[in-house]
Structures are given as structure tokens and as C-alpha cells.
Amino acid sequence: MADIALAHADARRTAPLPGAVDRRIEKSAPLTRFVLRLPEESLTAAGAALGLDFTAPINRAVTSGDRTALRLGPDEWLVLAPATDAAIPGGLAAGLAGRLFSLVDVSHRQTGIRLAGPHAAAMINAVCPLDLGLAAFPVGMATRTIFAKADIVLWRTSPASFHLEIWRSFAPYVAALLHEIGREYPD
Amino acid sequence: MLLIPCPYCGERPEIEFSYGGEAHVVRAPANATDAEWTAFLYQRSNARGSYAERWRHAHGCGRFFNARRNTVTDFFEQTYKIGEVPA
Numbered sequence: 119m120a121d122i123a124l125a126h127a128d129a130r131r132t133a134p135l136p137g138a139v140d141r142r143i144e145k146s147a148p149l150t151r152f153v154l155r156l157p158e159e160s161l162t163a164a165g166a167a168l169g170l171d172f173t174a175p176i177n178r179a180v181t182s183g184d185r186t187a188l189r190l191g192p193d194e195w196l197v198l199a200p201a202t203d204a205a206i207p208g209g210l211a212a213g214l215a216g217r218l219f220s221l222v223d224v225s226h227r228q229t230g231i232r233l234a235g236p237h238a239a240a241m242i243n244a245v246c247p248l249d250l251g252l253a254a255f256p257v258g259m260a261t262r263t264i265f266a267k268a269d270i271v272l273w274r275t276s277p278a279s280f281h282l283e284i285w286r287s288f289a290p291y292v293a294a295l296l297h298e299i300g301r302e303y304p305d
Numbered sequence: 306m307l308l309i310p311c312p313y314c315g316e317r318p319e320i321e322f323s324y325g326g327e328a329h330v331v332r333a334p335a336n337a338t339d340a341e342w343t344a345f346l347y348q349r350s351n352a353r354g355s356y357a358e359r360w361r362h363a364h365g366c367g368r369f370f371n372a373r374r375n376t377v378t379d380f381f382e383q384t385y386k387i388g389e390v391p392a
Contacts, residue, residue: 176313176314176366177314177366190366190367191313191366191367191368192313192366192368194366194367247306247318247320248317248318261314261365261366262364262365262366262367263317263321263364263365264320264321264364269364
């Protein structure tokens with residue numbers, strides 16, 4: 119889906135040179151994604167089952183190996199893992215036997231975009247009012263927010279790079295808008 | 306832009322939030338009269354000044370919370386989680 123979304127965005131954008139592609143914006147590798155809801159008393163058991171620290175504070179990302187959990191709400195996580203990782207539902211069911219949890223596979227609901235470069239924060243801030251200064255939004259912070267008219271999950275992976283999780287029907291809109299904004303911030 | 310302090314996420318821009326009407330409206334009992342149901346469903350205090358409201362951090366943590374906002378100045382006096390008693 120990301121292929122279609124970004125190809126579509128490429129077709130529509132106005133490039134300074136025909137055929138030029140903004141190399142700062144690229145689709146992420148295929149991911150498997152879950153929305154995980156956990157009550158307080160299940161945090162450590164779930165962490166042991168998936169190898170992730172679910173006790174990290176809200177709006178933080180915790181990464182262990184290939185798996186990442188973004189704590190988007192007090193009891194809500196977005197779990198990202200490579201598309202080949204099929205062990206999450208089984209592992210969680212075994213580790214949380216008899217406990218309450220909710221796990222929804224949203225792999226095909228969303229698509230990921232990676233944005234990198236010295237102007238990455240400024241490009242997002244063109245249409246997102248969140249404070250993206252390193253003091254207010256440090257590396258490893260992740261939150262749901264609003265990007266122009268699209269709801270996105272924004273995750274800072276380094277001081278100058280971000281991972282955006284976008285509902286797939288919004289992906290052409292977000293990608294095209296990022297290309298358009300990128301014209302203001304030449305490399 | 307107005308910053309609203311979400312009790313879970315901290316200060317966030319206003320456009321991430323949606324409004325949820327007056328807070329602490331107690332549901333009418335099942336055997337309530339028509340007048341009591343009307344009051345519960347439709348009648349709000351609509352105060353001029355300090356007003357208890359529900360807000361939802363819709364494009365953020367997604368949670369409802371309560372706020373006390375001055376409807377004249379638009380100043381958020383305090384925000385607190387659902388179920389908490391305001392200070």
C-alpha cells in the first residue's frame with residue numbers, strides 16, 4: 119500500500135526538476151502493527167512475554183531488538199515489528215493467560231514514512247503545531263498528533279529523523295504535502 | 306495557539322482536543338420524570354466565568370478528562386482526570 123501511496127504522491131507533486139525525488143522522505147520497511155491495550159496489573163507480564171518494557175512513561179518509545187512499543191495513551195500501545203515477526207499474538211496469549219488484554223492487528227490500516235534531514239522538524243512543524251524542540255520532544259518520544267488534516271503517530275528516532283505512522287488512506291495526502299513542504303527547505 | 310494541559314500528556318496545542326460539554330452532569334435515574342429527563346439531557350448551567358467541562362485529547366492519548374475553564378477569558382484554570390476530585 120505504501121508503494122501505491124508514495125508513487126501516487128510522486129505523480130502529483132511539482133518537482134523543481136522533473137523526475138527528481140525528495141530523498142529525505144521514504145517509505146518504511148514493511149511492518150506488522152498491533153494496538154495493545156493493557157491494564158496496570160498486566161504490564162510486567164506483557165513486558166516479559168514480548169521483551170518490551172511497558173512500564174515506560176506515556177508518549178515514549180521502547181525498543182528491544184526489532185520490536186518497538188509506542189505508548190500512545192495511559193493504557194494504549196502501538197507495537198511495531200518487522201512484517202516477518204509472527205510471534206507477537208501467540209507470545210502475548212501465552213504470557214498473559216488468564217489476564218485481561220486487547221490486541222488488534224492494524225498492520226494494513228497504516229503505512230509508515232521515514233523523514234530525515236536537518237530540516238525534518240521544521241518540515242513537520244509547517245503543518246503541525248507540536249513543539250518539536252529537542253527539549254520538549256526528545257529522541258524516543260512518540261505521540262499521536264495532527265498533521266494538517268491527518269491524524270498521525272509521530273516518533274522521533276534521532277535528533278534529525280522521524281517515523282510517521284499514517285492511516286493508509288491519508289498516506290497520499292501526507293506524502294504529497296511533505297514533498298510540497300520540502301521545496302521550502304532545500305537540502 | 307492556545308495550549309491545553311492534558312492530565313496525561315502535558316501541554317498540547319488546542320487543535321488536538323475536542324470539546325465534550327459540561328462536566329459532572331449526573332445521569333437521571335431510570336424512574337425519573339419527564340421534567341428530570343429534560344433537565345439531564347438538555348439543560349446546562351452555561352456559566353459565565355469558571356465552568357467545569359469535559360474535553361477529549363482526540364488527536365493525542367484519546368482520553369477524556371475534566372477541565373475548569375473561564376468562559377470569559379478562555380483561561381484553563383485546571384485539568385484533572387476523570388474520577389479525580391479537583392483541588
